[in-house]
Amino acid sequence: MEKDMKILAIESSCDETSAAVVVNGRDVLSNIISSQIDIHEKFGGVVPEVASRKHIEAISAVVEEALQEANTIMEEIDAIAVTYGPGLVGALLVGIQYAKSLAYATNKPLIGVNHIEGHICANFIEHKDLKPPFVCLIVSGGHTFIVHMKDYGDFEVLGQTRDDAAGEAFDKIARAIGLGYPGGPKVDKISKEGNAEAIKFPRAKFDGDTLDFSFSGVKSAVLNYINQAKMKEEKIVEADIAASFQNAVVGVLVDNAMKACKMKKVDKIVIAGGVASNSCLRETLTKEGKKRGIEVLFPAPILCTDNAAMIGSAAYFEYKKGNIADLTLNAIPNLKLGER
Incomplete structure (x- = not known):
C-alpha cells in the first residue's frame, strides 16, 4: 500500500496569507487563512505594497497554526508547496522565500504551484471521487x-x-x-x-x-x-x-x-x-x-477563496508527475495555466 503523502502548502498570491496541511491531495488536516480584507477595504481594493508587508507579518504564525491544527510536526511533512504565480509579485515573493527557506532548512522537496491550477484542484478536496x-x-x-x-x-x-x-x-x-x-x-x-x-x-x-x-x-x-x-x-x-x-x-x-x-x-x-x-x-x-x-x-465557499488547501491538492499531483522545484524558484506574476 502506497504511503500517504503529507504536504505543507503556502499561498500568498494576493491579500490572503494561508497555510494548510493536505494528505494525498484530497484530505485537509488544516487550512488557516489570514485575510486582509478589512485593511484594503478603506482603499477600495488591494494595495500591493500593503499586502506584501502584511504577508511578512503574518506568515510565520499562519504556518505554525496550520501545523498545530493538523497535529503535525515538520518531521512528518513530506514536501513543501507554494504558489509561484500568477499574482502580485511582492506578495508571491513573501510566500516563495519562506517556503524555500523552510525546504532548505528541513531538506524537504519543494513544489511550485500555479495559483489557477490550485483553484481547479479545490474541487478534488470537495469531491473525493472526482477524476x-x-x-x-x-x-x-x-x-x-x-x-x-x-x-x-x-x-x-x-x-x-x-x-x-x-x-x-x-x-x-x-x-x-x-x-x-x-x-x-x-x-x-x-x-x-x-x-x-x-x-x-x-x-x-x-x-x-x-x-x-x-x-x-x-x-x-x-x-x-x-x-x-x-x-x-x-x-x-x-x-x-x-x-x-x-x-x-x-x-x-x-x-x-x-x-x-x-x-x-x-x-x-x-x-x-x-x-x-x-x-x-x-x-x-x-x-x-x-x-x-x-x-x-x-467547492464550499471557503475553498473558492484564495487558500493553501487548494495549493496542497495541486502540489500532490505535480509531485506525482515528478515536478519538483529547486531553490531558484521565483515569482512569475503573469504565469499562464499549464506553463512551468
Missing part, C-alpha cells in the same frame, strides 16, 4: 477561464477573458453603486432584492467558435447608465442595476460553459475561483446542467 476529464469554469477577481482538464495537470484552455476578469467587473460595479470592496459578495447580496430583467445590459459575443469572454462592455454600459440617470435626475435603483449586471455576466459564463461541454463531449463541469461562490452563478449553472444532463460541481 478528469471534465470542463472547469474558473472565475475570480483576476482570472476568467474555461478549460478542458484532460488528466491531472493536463489542461487545454478553451476560452478566457480578453479584458476584465468577471470578478474585477463585479468590484468596479460595486464601487460605482456605492457598495464598496469586496464587490462580488455585496453585488450578489443586493441582487436578491432587485429585478434582474429591469435593465438590458449587453452580453459580448464573438464571431466563430471562440469561447472567449469580454466584460469591459457590460461594465461600461452600467457606468453609462448610472451617469445618464444622474444627469437626467432619474431615480437609481441600486438593486436593479446589480441584479441586471449580474444576470448579464452570469448568462455569458453559463452559455460558454455549456458550449464547452458540448464541444468536448463531457458531461461534467466544475467551477472554481472567488466568483464560484456567487449564488446566481451556482443556481443558473445547476439548472442549465440538469436540462442537458450535465453534472455541475463546485
